[in-house]
Amino acid sequence: MLRIEGLRAGYGAAEVLHGVSLTVAPGEILCLMGRNGAGKTTLLRAVMGLLRPMGGAVWLGEMRLDARPAHRVAGQGLGYVPQGRRLFAGLSVAENLQIGLMAGGGKARRDEVLDLFPRLRDRLGQRAETLSGGEQQMLALARALCLGPGALLLDEPTEGLQPSMITAIRQVVADQRARGVAVLLVEQRIDAVLPVADRVAFLENGHLAEVMSAGALRADRGRANRYLGV
Amino acid sequence: MEFGPHLMLATLEGAVTAAVLALTAAGLSLVFGVMRVVNIAHGEFFMLGAVLAWGVTQAVAGPWGYALALLVAPLLAGALAVAADVTILKRLSYDPERTIVATIGLLYILQQLTLMTYGPEARPVVAPFDARIALPWVEHGAEGWRLTWPWGLGTTVWKLTVIGAAVAVLAALWLFMARTRAGLVMRATQADREMATAFGVPVERVYALTFGLGAALAALAAVLIVPIQQAHYLMGADPLLLSFIVVIIGGLGSLPGTLVAAVLIGLSDGIISVFFSPTLAKILATLLVALVLVFRPQGLFGKRAA
Numbered sequence: 277m278l279r280i281e282g283l284r285a286g287y288g289a290a291e292v293l294h295g296v297s298l299t300v301a302p303g304e305i306l307c308l309m310g311r312n313g314a315g316k317t318t319l320l321r322a323v324m325g326l327l328r329p330m331g332g333a334v335w336l337g338e339m340r341l342d343a344r345p346a347h348r349v350a351g352q353g354l355g356y357v358p359q360g361r362r363l364f365a366g367l368s369v370a371e372n373l374q375i376g377l378m379a380g381g382g383k384a385r386r387d388e389v390l391d392l393f394p395r396l397r398d399r400l401g402q403r404a405e406t407l408s409g410g411e412q413q414m415l416a417l418a419r420a421l422c423l424g425p426g427a428l429l430l431d432e433p434t435e436g437l438q439p440s441m442i443t444a445i446r447q448v449v450a451d452q453r454a455r456g457v458a459v460l461l462v463e464q465r466i467d468a469v470l471p472v473a474d475r476v477a478f479l480e481n482g483h484l485a486e487v488m489s490a491g492a493l494r495a496d497r498g499r500a501n502r503y504l505g506v
Numbered sequence: 507m508e509f510g511p512h513l514m515l516a517t518l519e520g521a522v523t524a525a526v527l528a529l530t531a532a533g534l535s536l537v538f539g540v541m542r543v544v545n546i547a548h549g550e551f552f553m554l555g556a557v558l559a560w561g562v563t564q565a566v567a568g569p570w571g572y573a574l575a576l577l578v579a580p581l582l583a584g585a586l587a588v589a590a591d592v593t594i595l596k597r598l599s600y601d602p603e604r605t606i607v608a609t610i611g612l613l614y615i616l617q618q619l620t621l622m623t624y625g626p627e628a629r630p631v632v633a634p635f636d637a638r639i640a641l642p643w644v645e646h647g648a649e650g651w652r653l654t655w656p657w658g659l660g661t662t663v664w665k666l667t668v669i670g671a672a673v674a675v676l677a678a679l680w681l682f683m684a685r686t687r688a689g690l691v692m693r694a695t696q697a698d699r700e701m702a703t704a705f706g707v708p709v710e711r712v713y714a715l716t717f718g719l720g721a722a723l724a725a726l727a728a729v730l731i732v733p734i735q736q737a738h739y740l741m742g743a744d745p746l747l748l749s750f751i752v753v754i755i756g757g758l759g760s761l762p763g764t765l766v767a768a769v770l771i772g773l774s775d776g777i778i779s780v781f782f783s784p785t786l787a788k789i790l791a792t793l794l795v796a797l798v799l800v801f802r803p804q805g806l807f808g809k810r811a812a
Binding site for chain 2: 349358367371423
């Protein structure tokens with residue numbers, strides 16, 4: 277269970293998130309939606325400890341994360357797939373995975389992850405930046421899965437990908453849900469959310485505006501448009 | 507001496523310069539590459555290496571003293587750099603501009619402390635072993651090709667040792683970066699500091715290690731060259747300037763580029779110094795830097811900033 281309580285965070289003196297509370301249960305995909313600048317990425321970065329929270333708390337199970345140094349967060353089982361993938365350029369595919377493994381899993385974990393992404397197995401020696409966009413996204417996801425996460429934070433993982441890649445990535449994410457991983461997924465487009473989400477949360481100007489079930493959203497898509505401005 | 511043997515002599519001198527320069531510049535390049543810190547005090551860690559080598563060889567005489575200096579000087583210089591990282595650079599959050607000012611301050615502190623304790627004299631350190639060796643030359647005479655021993659064409663065993671040792675250390679550095687876990691973590695930090703943190707890399711500890719390793723490389727280079735050069739409290743200026751030249755030409759943060767540029771600058775420095783003048787060698791090297799900055803600002807091997 278990933279529990280975020282009254283999280284406040286921002287850049288310098290400017291507060292972007294004004295006390296957001298959310299929980300993501302094991303085996304649940306919670307989609308976080310909102311306009312550009314609503315604070316979605318800021319929320320993920322604050323949960324990861326990359327931004328020091330100005331207030332509030334983050335819990336993974338019984339473990340409080342926000343009081344720890346940033347590099348001690350991942351090892352507690354928090355896998356992060358950032359916007360724009362941010363692979364370690366210059367490092368090979370195998371080395372990118374190795375960094376993920378250092379924070380958690382072992383050799384067996386690596387094989388498990390590579391079974392999910394057979395295309396990466398063929399490219400282990402290749403430098404990460406020479407992969408295609410879709411393969412890079414797979415690697416970013418694989419790197420996060422290497423640490424055997426209890427919760428996954430995904431920041432627009434299907435942005436700019438071709439449909440076959442989107443399907444493959446969704447499949448892996450759904451598979452993680454089935455294994456009991458709590459998934460917090462940031463998305464901009466409602467079409468990307470509906471096929472996978474269990475619940476949807478809307479952020480507006482750094483406040484949590486509404487949380488609804490995916491079923492309710494499907495029945496009333498107009499509700500979403502109010503928060504997304506489309 | 508004829509042109510051929512003369513050129514060979516100049517090339518050998520240049521190779522010694524190149525070897526020491528490659529070690530020193532590799533340290534500077536590593537620190538910039540991983541930490542994005544321009545370490546103006548880098549030359550002072552070089553100077554400290556030489557001064558510490560003098561101190562150790564005074565305390566323990568003979569070849570063992572020198573062997574000990576090879577170990578102790580880089581370790582002490584590295585430890586000092588780690589302390590400087592933790593107490594100064596870390597507190598500045600590794601801000602690129604403020605760390606430049608801070609390392610300028612560090613330069614003067616180290617230099618003046620050395621002047622106050624070690625003094626203004628240049629002091630020699632004796633090589634653990636040395637001998638002059640004459641080098642042969644091939645000449646075409648009336649009886650065909652024959653081997654001659656031109657007068658003055660020779661070098662010392664120590665100079666060849668310096669070249670060999672530098673090559674060995676650089677190979678070890680490459681293996682460390684490419685094959686070890688610590689090297690992998692350093693490269694990941696270089697590629698993306700924040701993502702390294704997000705995957706559990708203790709970036710501040712990596713930075714301290716990197717800064718220490720960079721200083722240790724400079725100190726080691728100085729221990730190797732000090733039997734040829736003497737230890738002096740102002741000796742850090744030249745290696746700093748040449749290291750910057752090398753690192754800019756090779757591409758900031760690129761180790762292969764640094765090595766190629768060190769060989770290029772070292773050899774040309776040796777050859778031009780012997781045939782023309784050391785001043786001309788520096789002028790040409792600096793001109794080359796200017797040309798690189800104008801036409802290929804990312805350096806010969808560097809990647810263009812995205």
